[in-house]
Amino acid sequence: MYQNYMNCVAESCWNQVYSCEYDELVAQYFGQCPVATEPIPYWPAPDNAPNGCSCNLGxxxxxxxxxxQEYSSCINKVNSGSVTDLAEMDTACGCCQVSAGLSAMYEICPNTIPANVGADVWLTTATLYGTMLHWDKCGPALDKYSCPNLGFADPVSNSNTFYNAKNLPPNGTQTLYNTGIATAITAPPSGSVFTWSQNTVMFTVTASPWKNSNTKPTATGSSGNSGSSGGSAASGTAGAAGSTKTGAATSLEQPILIAWLPVLSMLTMMMCT
Structure with missing residues (x-):
């Protein structure tokens, strides 16, 4: 179903392939489908993509x-030492995982309300509702153990900082929105015909021709601020967005809820073994 949806976008709505909605569609695909693998057409969007999402969700x-993946590898390497040492390192692995995810969100989308990027959902699922890990108590573990030494790569390519609950950057205040006008892309980015595959299935996509008779909105929209500071992901209270975009810059006020489902499945498996 998701593959068909992505093919439909690439065929008939290719001027929206860098949008927030397409980013969310692909995130849902990875969350729901174990066979999902990269690469995915148009995902993640390139930096400053035309008619792209204000936050690169991909x-x-x-x-x-x-x-x-790094968390799983970290846990598997913890196999020696005293019971206390093992418990501390297990906690450190979990804290580094949570920190890596939150750090990436804050670095990639510094202007966006954390909840709209999925920070609260990530914090809740990665700590299994607080029963396995308490994020607000991760400071000592992150101070004692170096996440890179535990096998965690830099959260993002331009930052090696692993934030903890006490030093997260200020929350962004913008809602998600698509930049530029809807007709910013006037030719299929991958050409009129391209192929891609998943598992053993090969798809051939033929993009629909551009129709100059299409209505072209003139408003480009602008990034707006929420009426609140957005709360704090560290405390799990990131606020909902409060503004609505007009024109072609579409506001997406709901947080990304389904994108982080693999975390739940992974933790469930770990709890059952």
Whole structure:
């Protein structure tokens, strides 16, 4: 179903392939489908993509997937030492995972309300509702253990900082929105025909021709601020967005809820073993 949706976008709505909505569609695909693998057409969007999302959700998702993999590797390497040492290192692995995800969100989308990027959902699922890990108590573990030494790569390519609950940057105040006018892309980015594959299935996509008779909105919209500071992901109270965009810059006020489902499945498996 998701593959068909992505093919439909690439065929008929290719001027929206860098939008927030397409980013969310692909995030849902990875959350729901175990067979999902990269590369995915048009995902993640390039930096400053025309008619792109104000927050590159694709890059955020990639960072979270990486943090999950690194957490699994970290846990598997913890196999020696006293019971106390093992428990401390297990906690450090979990804290580094949570920190890596939140750090990526704050670095990639510094102007966006954290809840709209999925920070609160990530914090809740990655700590399994507080029963396995308490993020607000991760400071000592993150101070004692170096996340890179535990196998965690830099959260993002331009920052090696692993934030903790006490030193997160200020929350952004903007809602998610698509930049530029809807007709900013006037030719299929991958050409009129391209192929991509998932598992053993090869798809051939033929993009629909551009129709100059299409209505072209003239408003480009602008980034707006929420009526509140957005709360704090460190305390799990990031606020909902409060502004609505007009024109072609579409506001997306709901937080990304389904993108981080692999965290739940991973933790469930870990709890059952």
């Amino acid at each position: 890059k955020v998702s990639q960072s979270l997937f990486k943090a999950q």
